[in-house]
Amino acid sequence: MIVTLRDLVVEYRNGGEALRVLDVPTWELAEGEQVAISGPSGSGKSTLLNVIAGLLVPTRGTAVVCGQDLIGLGEAERDRFRAAHIAYIFQTFNLLQGYTVLENVLLGAVFSPERPDRARAIALLERVGLRQRLTHTPARLSIGEQQRVAIARALVKKPGLILADEPTGSLDPRHAGEVVRLLREACRENGCALALVSHEAGVVSAFEKKVDFLALNRAVSAAGGGP
């Protein structure tokens, strides 16, 4: 398994009270597998991805990702783990505006153990249809093109797992479908697993494996649903 979660709990302190936002009894994702996690806003989907990415330390439980038990890892170790194994795609793409398209893609591998591979970055940009836009800055791209750059950036370091947090949230349905198809194909070609979070039914329905996060997250289901 590339992801194994057991009795995972995330709580925030709100004054003296503990506010539980995530409570997942068990969840697994196999290598190369693709899953769509659906649920309304505020149901804890992004929190789950942040835990898997090592950006958030759970209050308790077990989280083994890419063979690494994240519980007990220091911040620097989690950074190195993320650099080596995880790629993140955001709804807002988070491209660096001062960098060209090619530089943005190369940034995806700068901190990974492997050296950034320029040829691979160009090949990936060709794969997502942006071979002619290497030297353009993000401001000169459409929203759909920016998300395709984010996909190339995620794949450039050959991650074991791509976490996509509402990657189609800023796109119209036609472009959303294209981006998801492209993302899934690219993940398959590169042999990496994909966990995609979305609240859009059209996006989720394209996946064979789906998770209803309202049912999975006991912290929300016990409280009687989403916000």
Place this chain on the structure above:
Amino acid sequence: MSFWHIVLKSLWQHRLSTGLAVVSIALGAALLVSVVSLREQTHRNFTQEGLGVDAVLGPKGSPLQIVLNALYHLEEMPGKIKWTYYQKVLASEVVESGIPFATGHSYAGFRVNAIDERFFAEFEYLPGRRFSFCPEDGGRGRVFEARDEAVAGADVAKALGIELGGTFNPTCGVNPGDPVHRNDLIRFVGILAPTGTPHDRAIYIPLKTFYTLEGHGKEVQEMAIDEEHREISGAYLKIKRIRGGVLHPGIQDLKYNINQSTQAQLVVPNEVRPRLFGIIGWVDRVLLGIAALVTALALLFLFVALVSALRERRRDLALLRCLGATQRTVFGLMLCESVFIAGLGAIAGLALGHGIVAVGCELIRVETGLRFTPFYVSSADLYLLPAVALLGLIAGLVPSIQAYRLGVLRNLAPVS
């Protein structure tokens, strides 16, 4: 794409604030470099191994004025001394030799000193270095022999475009508007090779010519032959040495005896120079203080620029963290940017500072005759770059720590 690529990219992205920080640091550093360089070169100019003079026999008055006039061709002599008294001093057992001179004339802003011709043959302007007329050294012509002949110092010749055979009329005095000896046409027969001393900045005529210039009164004219009544402005004295090249201790007695008299005084340049620095020292300190303040303000500006840039870059840095950059990496990015800006400012400041010295030394040379060079390596040159880089490091420390502590999730603000 590498760590350094990201550093340079970030500096370029914030090129306006980067540029302003570099310019402000460069200005402060340039002030420091130029002030320290001019200060050290001034000290060097005024402490040059005696300029060949162990002591100056001069009239009663300010010893500083005597040194400035006799050695640096500045100021005016406060009076005259009797030739007979000079001869008496010359006969002292501690005096090895003397070269009498008479000042008070000028030409085109340069002093015209009447001097004994032995000045060119015997006088050592630096230990073991005598004046040269050899073309290989940069000199031309010969020593004056006739009454109406003159020798020009290298700087004077260069500044006035003097050629051998050229003529001039000396001015009776050293101030603008002083009368000119219109009927005394003096011809240049020699141009001294450069010595790098204030001696390059004077014109020399035979001592006796001083007395016989037309326009001087009969009494002065007679001094040319009447040694009993002859007066001179002063004389350079060479004192005998004892073991190890140390001045003969008898100089103290000689000095005491001369200074007790009403006729003259003996001035030892090395004793007078500290007083000169006492006078100009406060200007020196104020300038250094201003330069240090400007540099400190520039570094403060760098700090503000970095903190402000960090505010704009929180999201970018959070993204780098999300891509796998460690806290140390983002800390290093900020710190390197700070040190890079400070270092670039310091290098630009060094270049600019030497440019200021180049302009300043020419102005100072024209005004005072002191020789400065823009290529002088001062203590500021040696310490500025590491010192400013260190201060840049300190200025960048707080923003770097803030970057280190940056919350990734808070600043990425993913929307779900």
